[in-house]
Amino acid sequence: MTELATDFLAARRARARDSLDSIEMPAFRGVTGWEFTPIDKLGDLDAFPPAPGAEPDSQPEAPEGVVVLPLAEAAEQLPDVVERHLGSLVEGDSPFSARNDALWTDGALVYVPRNVRVEHPIRLSNVHATTGSALHWRTLVVVDEGAEAEVWDELRSADDDTDGIVNGVVELVVGQAATLRYVGVQDLNEKTWVFGDERAMVLRDGNLDWVTLGFGAKHGKVFLETVLGEPGATARVTGGYATHGRQHLDFDTRQVHAAANCVSDLAYRGILGGRSSAVWRGMIEVQEGAQRTDAFQECRNLLLTKKAHADAIPGLEILADDVRCTHAAAIAQIDPDQVFYLRSRGLRDEQARRLVIEGFLGALLERFAEGELRDAVAESLDARLEKVLG
Numbered sequence: 001m002t003e004l005a006t007d008f009l010a011a012r013r014a015r016a017r018d019s020l021d022s023i024e025m026p027a028f029r030g031v032t033g034w035e036f037t038p039i040d041k042l043g044d045l046d047a048f049p050p051a052p053g054a055e056p057d058s059q060p061e062a063p064e065g066v067v068v069l070p071l072a073e074a075a076e077q078l079p080d081v082v083e084r085h086l087g088s089l090v091e092g093d094s095p096f097s098a099r100n101d102a103l104w105t106d107g108a109l110v111y112v113p114r115n116v117r118v119e120h121p122i123r124l125s126n127v128h129a130t131t132g133s134a135l136h137w138r139t140l141v142v143v144d145e146g147a148e149a150e151v152w153d154e155l156r157s158a159d160d161d162t163d164g165i166v167n168g169v170v171e172l173v174v175g176q177a178a179t180l181r182y183v184g185v186q187d188l189n190e191k192t193w194v195f196g197d198e199r200a201m202v203l204r205d206g207n208l209d210w211v212t213l214g215f216g217a218k219h220g221k222v223f224l225e226t227v228l229g230e231p232g233a234t235a236r237v238t239g240g241y242a243t244h245g246r247q248h249l250d251f252d253t254r255q256v257h258a259a260a261n262c263v264s265d266l267a268y269r270g271i272l273g274g275r276s277s278a279v280w281r282g283m284i285e286v287q288e289g290a291q292r293t294d295a296f297q298e299c300r301n302l303l304l305t306k307k308a309h310a311d312a313i314p315g316l317e318i319l320a321d322d323v324r325c326t327h328a329a330a331i332a333q334i335d336p337d338q339v340f341y342l343r344s345r346g347l348r349d350e351q352a353r354r355l356v357i358e359g360f361l362g363a364l365l366e367r368f369a370e371g372e373l374r375d376a377v378a379e380s381l382d383a384r385l386e387k388v389l390g
Contacts, residue, residue, distance in 0.1 A: 008079065009072070012087060012101060013101065013102050015092075015101075016092050016098050016099075016101035016102035017102045019093075019098050020095070020098055020099065023094065023098055024095070025039065025045070025095050026039055026094075026095070027039070027040070033281070034221070036248075036250050036277075036279040036311060037219060037220075037221045037248065038219065038248070039221075042165075042193060045099065045134070045165070048133055048134035048164055048165045049132075049133055049134065050103040050133065050134050050136055051105070051130035051133035051134070051135065052105040052106055052129075052130075053105070053129055053137065054129035055127075056125035056126075056127060057125070060108070060124055061122075062122075063119070063120070063122070065112075065113060066111065066112050066113070066122070067109065067111040067113075068108065068109070068110050068122055068124075069108065070106075070107065070108060070109075071086075071104070071106075071107030071108055071109050071138055071140065072107070074108075074111070074140075078109070078111060081111055081142060082140070085142050085171065085173055086140055087101065087171075088171065088173070088201075089171040089172075089173070089199040089200070089225075089227075090169050090170075090171055090197045090199055094197065096195045096197065097169055097197045099134075099167060100136045100137075100138065100167050100169045100197075101169075103136045104136040104137060104138050104169075105135070105136060105137070106126055106136070106137040106138075107138035108138075108139055109140045109141075109142070110122055110149070110151055111142045111144075112142070112143045112144060112148075112178075113144050113147065114144040114145045114146055114175075115144075115145070115146040116144075116148075116149075117147065117148045117149075118147075118148065118149040118150065121152045121183075121372070122149065122150065123151075123152045124139060124151065124152065124153045124154065125155075126153075126155050126156075126166075126168070127156055128155075128156070128166050128192060129157075129158040130162070130164070131161070131163055131164060132163065132164050133164045134164060134165040134167055135164070135165070135166045135167065136167050136168075137155075137166075137169075138168070138169045138170075138171075139153055139168070139170045139171070140171050140173075141170075141171070141172045141173065141180065141182060143173065143174050143175055143178040143179070143180045144178060145175040145176045145177060146175070146176070146177050147175065147178045147179075148178065148180075149179075149180055150180075150181040150182075150183070151180070151182050151183070152185070152376075153182065153183065153185070154185045154187070155168065155184070155185065155186045155187065155188060155194075156187045156188060156216070157188045157189040157216070159189070160190075161189070162189065162191070162192070163189075163191035163192055163218075164192060165192070165193045165195070166188060166192055166194045166195070166217075167194075167195045167196075168194075168195070168197075168198075169198070170182075170196070170198035170199070171199060172198075172199070172200035172210070174200065174201065174202040174203060174206040174233075175206060176204045176205060176206060176230070177204070177205045177206060178203075178206045178207070179208075179209075180207070180208050180209070181210075181211070182200075182208070182210050182211070183211040183212075183213075183373065183377075184198070184210075184211070184212045184213070185212075185213045185215075185380060186213065186215060186216060186220075186222075187213075187215045187380075187384075188216035188217045189216055189217075190216060190217065190218050190245060190247060191218055192216070192217050192218055193218060193219050193220065194217040194219075194220040194221075194222070195220070195221055196220075196222035196223065196224075197222075197223050198212075198222065198223065198225070199223075199225040199226075199227070200225070200227065200235065201227045201229050202226070202227065202229060202233040202234070203230045203233060204230035204231055204232050204233065205230075205231075205232035205233065206230075206233050206234070207233075207234045207235075208226065208233075208234070208235040209235075209238075210224075210226065210235065210236065210237045210238070211238050211239075211368075211373070211377065212237070212238070213239070213240050213241070213377070213380055213381075214239070214240070214241040214249050215241065215384045218246075218247060218248075219247075219248045219249075220248070220249045220250060221250045222249075222250070222251055222252070223252045223253075223254075224237070224239075224251065224252070224253045225253070226253075226254070226255050226256065226264060226266075227256040227258055228255075228258060228259060228263075229259060231259045231260050231261045231262065232262065233259065233262045233263075234262065234263045234264070235255070235263070235264045235265070236264070236265045236367070237255075237264075237266040237267070238267055238268075238364055238367050239251065239266075239267070239268035239280075240269055240361065240364050240377075240381065241268075241271075242270065242272075242384045242385065243270070243271075243272050243273065243276035243277070243308075244272075244273035244274040244276050244304075244387065245273075245274045246274065246275050246276060247274075247276040247277075248276065248277045249270075249277075249278045249279070250278070250279040250281075251268065251279065251280045251281070252281050253268075253280070253281070253282045253297070254282070254283045254285060255282075255283070255284045255295055256285045256287070257284070257285065257286045257287060257295060257320075259289075260289065260290055260291045260292050260293070261293075262290065262293060262294075263293075263294045264294075264296070264297075265295075265296050266282065266297040267297075267298050267364070267367065268280050268282075268299040269299070269300050269360065269361060269363060269364050270299075270300075270301045270302070270310065271301070271304060271357055271361065271385075272301060272302070272303050272304060272305075273304040273305055273389070274307070274308060275305075275307045275308065276308055276309075277308065277310065277311075278301065278310050278311075279311045279312075279313075280301075280310075280311070280312050280313070280329075281311075281313040281315070282297045282299060282314045282315065283315040283316070283317060284297055284317070284318075284327070285317045286316075286318040286325065287319055288319045288320060290319075290323075291320050291323070292323070293322075293325065294323075294324050295324070295325045295326075296325075296326050297314055297326075297327045297328075298327060298328040298329065299312040299314070299328075299329050299330075300312075300328075300329070300360075300363075301330065301331045301332070302332060302360045303331065303334075304334065304353075304388070304389075306333075311331075312329035312330070312331060313329070314328070315327075334353060334356050334357070338356050339352045339353060339356060342356070350389075353389075354385070354389065357385065357389075358385075364377070364381075365377060365381075
């Protein structure tokens with residue numbers, strides 16, 4: 001590794017380690033954003049030693065003109081890109097992001113140079129493999145001016161029994177008039193804690209299409225923030241989750257309109273079975289001067305049992321006066337009238353319930369054009385439904 005890359009990364013790690021002494025763990029119900037996740041059950045974070053993940057089944061291929069590298073190698077080969085963007089969006093001010101900054105072992109850079117268009121998805125993978133350990137991983141995607149790319153990023157466990165912590169950081173930088181579709185799939189086993197700090201910056205006339213699917217984990221807390229940083233930026237965020245047993249997932253989303261004439265559209269849908277629970281807290285933040293903002297957010301939940309529980313908490317912070325900001329939230333049981341109607345047409349009860357659930361989730365699929373992504377999301381939802389309903 002070059003001296004420049006070594007110095008840069010070493011300095012970042014040292015600063016992050018030094019900050020850990022002054023950053024306290026959030027107290028369950030005591031800190032805004034942590035009221036719903038039982039962080040007190042986690043215990044001492046330092047009791048989970050860092051360990052690298054397993055090698056993925058296949059290494060990602062880099063299309064011509066595109067850089068796809070492990071993050072440590074990228075710091076050597078593209079030090080200017082990594083130093084400019086690594087940590088530019090996630091500052092390491094929480095006990096989880098600071099530990100990630102200090103201890104990450106796994107990570108990837110995807111860099112798409114100016115005006116390069118990638119025809120097929122770039123696929124990344126992180127695998128938690130060592131029981132009792134903490135996997136700290138990072139994804140950095142930089143799509144330069146006028147470029148276009150699609151990145152699929154999978155997070156999973158090596159098997160059903162490996163427990164511990166998975167702590168990730170995602171930073172997405174969408175340049176001027178660039179287009180990025182980023183698909184993040186979390187399918188860890190249900191013995192693992194998952195934490196995530198994921199943020200995106202979209203510059204002038206850029207377009208971000210962000211898909212996030214949360215299926216696994218015992219307990220989880222993920223922060224997801226999209227910043228529309230310059231005029232004409234557009235972001236669409238689509239989230240889906242499906243829980244059962246005693247799983248608990250907590251999503252904290254923020255759409256930041258920092259410039260005029262920007263559009264954001266966020267939609268989450270979840271199904272919950274067993275005694276599982278989920279929380280979605282969303283915020284649309286419109287800063288001063290961000291006139292002609294068009295922002296929307298919604299979260300809808302379908303409870304499959306009487307003991308499943310969901311909270312949906314939308315919010316608005318508006319400091320401009322020429323805006324259109326709307327939100328919606330809903331939590332409901334399966335409609336017995338719909339089930340009765342389907343059964344009257346000859347379907348068995350479980351078939352009728354399955355069709356109602358598929359119809360509910362179908363609203364997510366309608367946000368994608370027909371093609372590879374829509375088929376992949378549908379396949380992932382179907383596979384998860386088998387587990388949740390099984």
